[in-house]
Amino acid sequence: MPRYDRVWICGCDLRQGYRVGMATEFPLDPEFATVVERARLLAVEMGEIPARAGKFEPTIPPEAREVIAEWLRGGGYEAAIALIAAEDPDLADQ
């Protein structure tokens, strides 16, 4: 395992203008931290950080919501995932 130092991955410049999630500090290997910083800069340049904020209104009709809720409660989602994962291990819960 690499040596772990405490490294802030949310530099001041990168944090301007967006909110970070719950955890703001990770114990990262310095080489890995460099990879992360480079990727974060690219994500900011591409406009993918931050995600867009705004009011969210589900577009699913009310009469369909109960169908979906029942599907979730009845294990339909898990069954579908198991089927998909059997075909494609990259989509499996490990």
Added chain:
Amino acid sequence: MLAGTAPLPLTRELEAGDLYTTGCAYYRLGRAVTAGSGSGSLSRLLSALEPGIRSQVLVALRDLPPNIGLIHHRVTVPVMLELPVRRALNMINAETLAVAVLIGGSVAVTADTPLLREGAADLGVDYRVLS
């Protein structure tokens, strides 16, 4: 979340622009929604609805709302390749952890996944199982 049945705290995070998914998870959801017509599948259940409503549901479930962040593989793959975790991860879990590290966020899942949980611990990423 897309059906409007998610817990309020998650909806608040969504509206604040703090919620991200991954390409793999998005693709997996799409496959789960549309896959086949076998027992228990959503498409079979939805077939009882009017065609117009059914179509509306499928479009809503396939189209990711702009509030939900999705980071390009151009950004995530280099991080996925270097994740310093002890055990090998498949693509969906590697992308999940890479995104969590990139945004300084926590991982929230509906089903506990030991390898993902252990990988998150290796990285010091907060890991939550939603009930």
